[in-house]
Structures are given as C-alpha cells and as structure tokens.
Amino acid sequence: xxxxxxxxxxxxxxxxxxxxxxxxxxxxxxxxxxxxxxxxxxxxxxxxxxxxxxxxxxxxxxxxxxxxxxxxxxxxxxxxxxxxxxxxxxxxxxxxxxxxxxxxxxxxxxxxxxxxxxxxxxxxxxxxxxxxxxxxxxxxxxxxxxxxxxxxxxxxxxxxxxxxxxxxxxxxxxxxxxxxxxxxxxxxxxxxxxxxxxxxxxxxxxxxxxxxxxxxxxxxxxxxxxxxxxxxxxxxxxxxxxxxxxxxxxxxxxxxxxxxxxxxxxxxxxxxxxxxxxxxxxxxxxxxxxxxxxxxxxxxxxxxxxxxxxxxxxxxxxxxxxxxxxxxxxxxxxxxxxxxx
Numbered sequence: 102x103x104x105x106x107x108x109x110x111x112x113x114x115x116x117x118x119x120x121x122x123x124x125x126x127x128x129x130x131x132x133x134x135x136x137x138x139x140x141x142x143x144x145x146x147x148x149x150x151x152x153x154x155x156x157x158x159x160x161x162x163x164x165x166x167x168x169x170x171x172x173x174x175x176x177x178x179x180x181x182x183x184x185x186x187x188x189x190x191x192x193x194x195x196x197x198x199x200x201x202x203x204x205x206x207x208x209x210x211x212x213x214x215x216x217x218x219x220x221x222x223x224x225x226x227x228x229x230x231x232x233x234x235x236x237x238x239x240x241x242x243x244x245x246x247x248x249x250x251x252x253x254x255x256x257x258x259x260x261x262x263x264x265x266x267x268x269x270x271x272x273x274x275x276x277x278x279x280x281x282x283x284x285x286x287x288x289x290x291x292x293x294x295x296x297x298x299x300x301x302x303x304x305x306x307x308x309x310x311x312x313x314x315x316x317x318x319x320x321x322x323x324x325x326x327x328x329x330x331x332x333x334x335x336x337x338x339x340x341x342x343x344x345x346x347x348x349x350x351x352x353x354x355x356x357x358x359x360x361x362x363x364x365x366x367x368x369x370x371x372x373x374x375x376x377x378x379x380x381x382x383x384x385x386x387x388x389x390x391x392x393x394x395x396x397x398x399x400x401x402x403x404x405x406x407x408x409x410x411x412x413x414x415x416x417x418x419x420x421x422x423x424x425x426x427x428x429x430x431x432x433x434x435x436x437x438x439x440x441x442x
C-alpha cells in the first residue's frame with residue numbers, strides 16, 4: 102500500500118555516443134554485430150511470458166544482404182491471438198491495480214538497460230534488421246527509446262498529480278484507471294524507438310497490450326521484448342504477436358475485449374483499421390480509443406543568415422538518409438530568394 106507522494110525527476114535526454122574511429126563504443130558495437138551475424142535465432146510470439154512456436158514460418162534477412170539469414174520468424178494466427186487476449190485479460194487483474202509508481206519503476210529500469218548493458222544489442226539489431234547506420238541506430242534505438250521510457254514515466258507522474266479545482270467546502274478528486282479490455286499496439290518498420298514506445302506507454306498506465314511488430318523490424322523488436330522481461334515486466338502484460346496484417350488484426354478487432362489501438366504506419370492501413378472498428382462497434386464492451394500516426398510532410402525553413410554549407414548538408418541528410426523512409430524525412434524547403442542560388 103502506497104503511503105507517500107512519489108515524484109519522478111524530470112529526465113534529461115540520453116547523450117549520444119559518436120562511434121568515431123578508435124572509440125570504445127565503436128569496438129563494442131562491431132563485436133556485437135559480428136556476434137549477432139554469427140547465429141540464426143528463433144523469433145517467436147511471446148504470450149504470457151512463454152515463447153510459442155508455430156508452423157507458419159518465414160525468414161528474417163538483412164535488408165542490404167538478402168543472402169544473410171538472421172532468424173526464423175514464427176508468425177501468429179487466430180489461435181495465438183486468442184491465447185494472447187486470454188493471457189492479457191488474466192494479467193490485467195493484478196497489473197491494473199498495481200500502484201502507478203511500481204509500474205513506472207519497471208519501465209525506468211528498462212530505460213537504464215537500453216542506455217546501458219543492452220545498448221549495443223539494440224543498436225546492432227537495428228542496424229542488421231533495418232539497415233541503419235551506427236548514427237541512425239544510436240539516436241533512436243538507444244537514445245530516443247530510453248527517452249521515451251523515462252519521459253513517459255515523468256509525464257505519468259504529472260497526470261496522476263493533475264487534479265480538478267475545488268471551491269470552498271468541496272473536494273473534487275479524480276482517479277485514473279486503465280481501459281477495460283486490451284490495447285492493440287501496431288508498430289512500424291522504420292523506428293525501433295517507436296516500436297518500443299507504442300506498447301509500453303499504454304502498459305505504463307495500467308493497460309494490457311497485444312503488440313504486433315512489423316515483420317520488417319521484428320528482429321530488433323524481439324530483443325526489446327526480451328529486455329522488458331529482464332526489467333521485470335510481469336508475464337502477459339505485453340504479449341508479442343508478430344504476423345501478417347489480417348492474420349493478426351482480424352481476430353484482434355473481432356474481440357469484444359478490444360478497447361484501444363496505438364498505431365504508427367501507413368494511411369491506407371489506418372483507414373482500414375478505423376473502418377473495421379466502426380463496423381464492429383456493436384460487439385465491443387466499451388468504445389475503443391483510436392490513436393494513430395500516419396504519413397507526414399516534414400520541412401526545412403531556411404533563414405537568410407543560415408550557414409549555407411551546413412544547410413546543404415543538413416538538407417541532404419534530412420531528405421535522403423535512410424532512403425527518406427521516415428515521417429521526419431524532409432520533403433519541402435522554404436528558402437529565401439537571397440540564398441536560393
């Protein structure tokens with residue numbers, strides 16, 4: 102039983118390592134890449150903390166070297182999804198009533214693992230599974246992922262302390278509780294950090310989650326699922342359910358216990374999900390919350406005082422780094438006529 106007010110210190114952004122020639126981090130990262138490339142692992146659904154092997158299998162290969170197999174992926178179907186829903190609803194009984202600060206502590210511990218002993222695993226698996234450079238992997242699979250976990254815990258503390266105005270003689274109070282049912286987290290291929298954020302942020306608030314990673318980023322996502330277990334996440338709170346879209350999505354959205362979706366991906370897919378939720382609204386036990394991020398248009402606004410060489414370099418990197426496969430990739434520029442040449 103909690104008998105004190107708990108504060109979480111406002112985090113600072115995780116510092117980035119350079120991986121410059123001769124640095125210790127460069128050596129350690131190269132060693133981890135070599136280690137991961139030397140073995141072929143089994144990536145399975147993780148349901149109620151247990152690895153589930155299926156007959157529906159596919160190869161996970163390095164995108165820039167299709168001849169190099171990293172893993173065998175066991176994909177979910179309706180049977181595994183139903184198992185995951187049952188596991189989540191059972192885990193919810195204890196997780197939903199756990200004090201918020203104890204839930205937050207688990208994810209703060211996960212952030213320390215990301216920034217510490219798991220840093221090179223998260224970076225190397227992102228480089229191999231999603232074809233990122235050391236710089237790209239470091240700023241998101243290590244730095245941004247740790248930031249998500251720490252800042253989300255801090256924001257949760259602020260939410261819990263946010264209370265309504267009470268006039269004289271009245272004490273207005275608000276309690277926050279999780280959704281009734283489970284949340285469906287659908288994460289994209291291009292950011293390990295977003296993949297980690299989508300299931301953990303609702304879980305931190307007391308919800309239970311079915312996490313469908315993209316099959317194109319499942320390699321790094323599977324390592325993060327293992328990291329969460331090491332951090333102390335109870336079994337069944339987040340269930341890892343890789344698989345093809347409809348094979349996972351259809352049974353999820355057909356469940357009366359579906360209570361929310363946390364999505365990042367393409368506009369057409371999100372439109373289909375929203376449409377299906379609307380068509381199924383009569384079967385749900387509650388009105389599902391729908392949260393989604395889809396494609397965007399990022400821009401650069403150049404001032405006439407800009408350092409031209411730095412502007413050109415930044416513009417090229419912003420537009421074409423990672424082949425522009427990011428919502429943050431620059432696709433528009435506003436440039437004063439005075440520096441246009």
